[in-house]
Amino acid sequence: MEGEGERGRKRGGRVCCVCNKERASVKRPKTLQHMCRECFFNAFESEIHQVIIQNSLFIAGDRVAIGASGGKDSTVLAYVLSKLNRLHNYGLNLFLLSVDEGITGYRDDSLQTVHRNHLQYQLPLQVVSYKDLYGWTMDQIVDVIGFKNNCTFCGVFRRQALDRGAALLKVDKLVTGHNADDIAETVLLNLLRGDVARLSRCTSITTGEDGPIPRCKPFKYTLDYFSTECIYSPNAYRGFAREFIKDLERIRPRAILDIIKSGENFRISTTTKMPEQGTCQRCGYISSQKWCKACVLLDGLNRGLPKLGIGRSRGGVGSENGKESKVDKSIQGKQCGTLDF
Numbered sequence: 001m002e003g004e005g006e007r008g009r010k011r012g013g014r015v016c017c018v019c020n021k022e023r024a025s026v027k028r029p030k031t032l033q034h035m036c037r038e039c040f041f042n043a044f045e046s047e048i049h050q051v052i053i054q055n056s057l058f059i060a061g062d063r064v065a066i067g068a069s070g071g072k073d074s075t076v077l078a079y080v081l082s083k084l085n086r087l088h089n090y091g092l093n094l095f096l097l098s099v100d101e102g103i104t105g106y107r108d109d110s111l112q113t114v115h116r117n118h119l120q121y122q123l124p125l126q127v128v129s130y131k132d133l134y135g136w137t138m139d140q141i142v143d144v145i146g147f148k149n150n151c152t153f154c155g156v157f158r159r160q161a162l163d164r165g166a167a168l169l170k171v172d173k174l175v176t177g178h179n180a181d182d183i184a185e186t187v188l189l190n191l192l193r194g195d196v197a198r199l200s201r202c203t204s205i206t207t208g209e210d211g212p213i214p215r216c217k218p219f220k221y222t223l224d225y226f227s228t229e230c231i232y233s234p235n236a237y238r239g240f241a242r243e244f245i246k247d248l249e250r251i252r253p254r255a256i257l258d259i260i261k262s263g264e265n266f267r268i269s270t271t272t273k274m275p276e277q278g279t280c281q282r283c284g285y286i287s288s289q290k291w292c293k294a295c296v297l298l299d300g301l302n303r304g305l306p307k308l309g310i311g312r313s314r315g316g317v318g319s320e321n322g323k324e325s326k327v328d329k330s331i332q333g334k335q336c337g338t339l340d341f
């Protein structure tokens, strides 16, 4: 901890500023405190408990699916949530829900972690795959679309796949391991794209209350320590926002939480026209357009026109003789990646 001077140091390193006994092994980016492992875990778990209670994330008896990717955040989320559920008697029925995107050498490895968590924490596991839901794996999609726009497919399909998996489990809520860094990136991206509708909701700790399954982010205020990248996302726009945010964090760690705060304080003018929620005429999933984005993308893939739903391509769904249809117009201007959680 800054200002501790010699008092805070011990031969071989600093002393934990909480217990004043053990050697510190982490410096928390959020508070800049030097802590030992044990005190860090305690502080972290009690902060998540506070977030859950203060935001009334759950009610006793809720069936809750944990979006389990096998990555570090959702793995920690599964551990912490099952521990807090026991410790504080939340009365939740917890499940692990994994989406297998079909990315060889990436998701197949991380799904093994999820299978281990399923046994370790004794939580029922549901896996849904892109192959079963859409008939395509991400490996196959990348073969036809390349590396540039594949994140659009993956993001849109994952969002819907999680909802479909949650429906199979008949859960009341879905929690994800999105952390403060993820949310700050999304604020910036929505700002850069002028996506007012998403900007207005991306900082909420619970979203989708008007949709099929509300989603919560108990790690909303948790800063990232390190992150792993999908093998197919080297060109994603999000990656640039991530680098920018990491640069800011190096100068001032609280910058990330301040970006979230700014996002929370945006007020959308009452005259701004917001999209109206409806259902996709094709699959029945929620959509503000005639067809949901997943159906538009899938239709393009199946017709051998994979770029149809990306960016400003013409001659899309429902178009006659190359003229734009309503659906074509609806998908314009929303390039690369889904910016909803």
Ligand SMILES: Nc1ncnc2c1ncn2[C@@H]1O[C@H](COP(=O)(O)OP(=O)(O)OP(=O)(O)O)[C@@H](O)[C@H]1O
Residues within 6 Å of the ligand: 066, 067, 068, 069, 070, 071, 072, 073, 074, 075, 097, 098, 099, 100, 101, 158, 175, 176, 177, 178, 179, 182, 227, 228
């Ligand atoms: N394939 C998946 N199956 C289930 N949930 C997923 C999947 N991918 C992402 N999620 C959920 O969305 C959250 C954010 O995922 P993302 O890959 O953007 O970030 P991350 O910080 O790398 O998370 P993680 O470390 O948990 O993978 C995850 O923590 C998880 O809850």
